Amino acid sequence: MNPTYTPSPGKILMLLALFLLSFQANAQKKNAGYQYHIRKAAGPITIDGIMEDTWLKADSASNFFMVLPMDTSRAKVQTQVRMTYDNNNIYIIAICYTNGPGQYMVESMKRDFNFVKNDNFIFFLDPFDTRTDGFSFGANAAGGQWDGTMYEGGKVDLSWDNKWVSVVKNYPDKWIFEAAIPFKTIRYKKGVGVWGINFSRNDLKSSEKSSWTPIPRQFPTASLAYTGSLVWDELPPEAGTNISLIPYALAGVSKDYQAKTGVAWRKEIGGDAKIGLTSSLNLDLTVNPDFSQVDVDQQVVNLNRYELFFPEKRQFFLENGDLFANFGYTDIRPFFSRRIGLNAPIRFGGRLTGKLDKDWRVGLMDIQTGESDVASSPAENFGVLTLQRRVFARSNIGFMFINKDATGSATPGNQYNRNIGVEYNLASSNNLLTGKLMGIKSFTPGLKGHDLVAAGHIQYLSKYWTMYIQDQYVGKNYTAGVGYVPRVGYNKISPLLLHNFFPKSGGILSHGVQIMSNYYFDENFKRTDNESTLSYLITMRNRSTFTLSAVDTYIKLLVPFDPTNTGKTPLPIGTRNHWNTIDAQFVSKPQALFTYLTEVAYGGYYQSGSKTSVTAQLGYRFQPYVNIAVNTSYNDLRLPQPYGNTNFWLVGPRTDITISNKLYFTTYVQYNGQVKNINTNIRMQWRYQPASDFFIVYGDNSTPSPFMVKNRQLVVKWTYWCNL
Structure with a gap:
């Protein structure tokens, strides 16, 4: 353990609470x-x-x-x-x-x-x-x-x-x-x-x-x-030989107009195999996988100081994916599969996942990528081992080891990265009490000390009360080479308290008051930033909801930051900012043909500026064949020079047409004013038999003004699921 790290009082209390509550977790099934x-x-x-x-x-x-x-x-x-x-x-x-x-x-x-x-x-x-x-x-x-x-x-x-x-x-x-x-x-x-x-x-x-x-x-x-x-009435029959082959064939054409290159043609084959080693343990193999048919990410206007998170959608990584992807917290993920294969091609890989018995789950993964000239990335090997042991009624202890090794030429300090971690997940038999305690250590060339993570939380969730407290420590040298950890070098305390009221009659089903905070400190427990929110939540009997919130924000910059995220001169380290925001959100009843969400927020911003945000999500359905949705946001930033007044539009209309439950057409257009890009994605999927598909996917990116196509591509892909 790092001798410079001392657990906070909150973490010690959390440890004691989880230890005591574990004895209450071994109750009979409800x-x-x-x-x-x-x-x-x-x-x-x-x-x-x-x-x-x-x-x-x-x-x-x-x-x-x-x-x-x-x-x-x-x-x-x-x-x-x-x-x-x-x-x-x-x-x-x-x-x-x-x-x-x-x-x-x-x-x-x-x-x-x-x-x-x-x-x-x-x-x-x-x-x-x-x-x-x-x-x-x-x-x-x-x-x-x-x-x-x-x-x-x-x-x-x-x-x-x-x-x-x-x-x-x-x-x-x-x-x-x-x-x-x-x-x-x-x-x-x-x-x-x-x-x-x-x-x-x-x-x-x-x-x-x-x-x-x-x-x-x-x-x-x-x-x-x-x-x-x-x-x-009898023991379930054995599944028998359980081997599935899922080959694919792909043909595609693309052109990069910005680079002024010629037309590029693609002809690829590859596939996956699923082998049931036992009725509860599965081996997944892949060779030259392609994920061109995966749905595109929903774009957002990024006014955040840290990297955004986008979920994994690729089929190979999904079965028993929680063994790998859910170790840790949403902002402390030692393993994040989207780090693999997005900037360099996956050559081959294997995953062994499933249950050994009622109490043990296992996950073992090894993936080899090739070199990427575009991303200047060497060939790399990714290995992950995770074990999970059930304890008490519904709790478990998990272990994870992650190894990333460069198998080609690598820059100094980037030859390898390793993480080893353990966590205890508490879940009472009636689900009223849940919690976690975890610790992780990283190993990176040239970095020693301050390379630990220690975190935990406990939650009580009843009809009337929600009580939650979380504590995190992430050392400044902690490195998750295959993870998602957008921030390091901090202590964080996050409490939440919610109380609900239930009227016996009238249009309101429930209403309640919620207060929550995120307080960040450096490794010496000096405050760096915090955000506290006081909210009033109303749920109507028709399932529509209304939320009114007041937010208090304080930020001391630890790295230079451009508050518009457009490449302008950043504010220097140490800049202090404090502002308040009022936010109102209404979500319509889901049973209408026309549904909508509206949210308006107004308040301060960096450098004593102001920010107005308007968000709308509109949907209309022509049952059951057509569903139209539009996601829109508008941000108006008013700041002193050199930033001035800036506004960003984000508009994303999407249309899903379902001729049947086997034939789908999706058109998704996204205009992002912050990055000055229009992205278009059109996809046809025909499920000609269970789990076997034929895809036609078109995509392009363009500049909005003057309108000019940056690049475009067309892909035709066939997959077939064959059980042996």
Whole structure:
């Protein structure tokens, strides 16, 4: 340990609290008494959205509990679920009754829809019944599919994509979801006869969210702490040989008008392989991967002093991705996969991920990149090992080792970077108490001392109260060569307190007061900056929300910074700034065809200046085929010279057209006035069979005034998922 580092009082208190609370975490599963007995199918099942006689012989789960708007009664909108299985698939059918006449509400038939803005049925599988990770499947009322992996007890990563089939059929008084999930699609342990299970229904017409098992309203229906039990009449059959080959072929053409180069042609082949070493342990291999079909990042106006974060969307990195990506905090990530392969091509790689048994999870990754002349980057090898051991009811201890080595020519000090870390994640059986303690050390040539990270938090979340405190220390020499750590050399304390009130009648469902702060200090505990926010939050019974906030900001610059982020003369180190801001935000009810979010903020800014910000997110749906959305922001900065008055527009219209739940067209145009760029991305995706796609993707970048194309490209890509 670094002898110059002394834990803060907050961290010591947090350590004691987590230690004491661990003894309360080993409680029995909350909803263990809610059992669904699944029996082998009495006959063949056809996935067509029709209730066949075979289904009548399966048990039924119904009489759901209301979660929203309140969690004190049974659901008014009825849902009935039945499950069965054969040697190859798990089958599920959900009859979603509607509350009187009227059209269902969906955005489109596109995959992985927004839960809040769609009538939907979703279910959650926890094959090990650990209440920490699992799988989620479902669909909206128009047949748009939803699938994802689950992590941290109730979060769903919708970037995961796998092979399964479903159909939704609409009737005058109901809609029916029917699906077949191959055993090869999910990961489970041989010999485990009780899984975690829950069913969730979102009905916008009645503004009601419901669940098969009772769940407190402050938690999502995805909360695995509140699953019931899926009891098998026989042990689930083995998945058998589970090997999938996913080759791709690509052809493309591009031209860089700024560099005045000729037309460049692309012809590439490559692919992935998925090998099920056991029913719960998977080996992913990739050779010459291509990610040209991945959705583009949403641009933002960057007035931040530190690097922005954009999420990983590439399929290869996603299964069991939480083992790698969620170690640490959002601003302390020792591993961030987007560091790999964006500036240099990935030549090949492998990932071993999954469960060894009910208590142990493992992740092992090794990736080799080639050299990049454009980014002046040498060939590099990235190796990661992560282990996770479940303790008590839902807590775990995690370990991670990260190694980055230059395998080609490298500049001095950049030959390697290594990180080693350990963390303890607390999650009580009822999810009211959660927390974390973590420590990381980096190893970098030429840097010694002040290379540690120590952080932790604890949270209490009930219907009426949210109490949270976090403490972080990041040494000035700490280096995460494959991570996302935008700031080093600081101590940070972040408290939050929220209290909710629930009127018994009227249009307001809940309202409450929240106060939160982020205080930063240097390594000698001298204050450098802080931001404190006092907010009043109102939620209406129709699910619209209103938030009014007052923000107090103080910043002492530790590095030179141009407050416009446009390359002007930066303010010097040590410049002190203090200002206040008032912010108001309104989010409309999700069940309307036209939805919107508006936010207006006005206050001070650097150098005794001022900043006015207006944000709008507009959406309109022509159900179920067309969904139009526009993201817009306007920032007006008024500063003394040499900065003067500056304003930035960001406009991003997007149109999703879904001919069916297998054929999608997306057009996304983004104008960013700060970087003076117009980006256009047009994509067609045809899912000609489960998990197999044909893409046509067009993209270009242009200067807005005078309008001039910088570069453009067209790519045609074919992928095929083959199970051996």
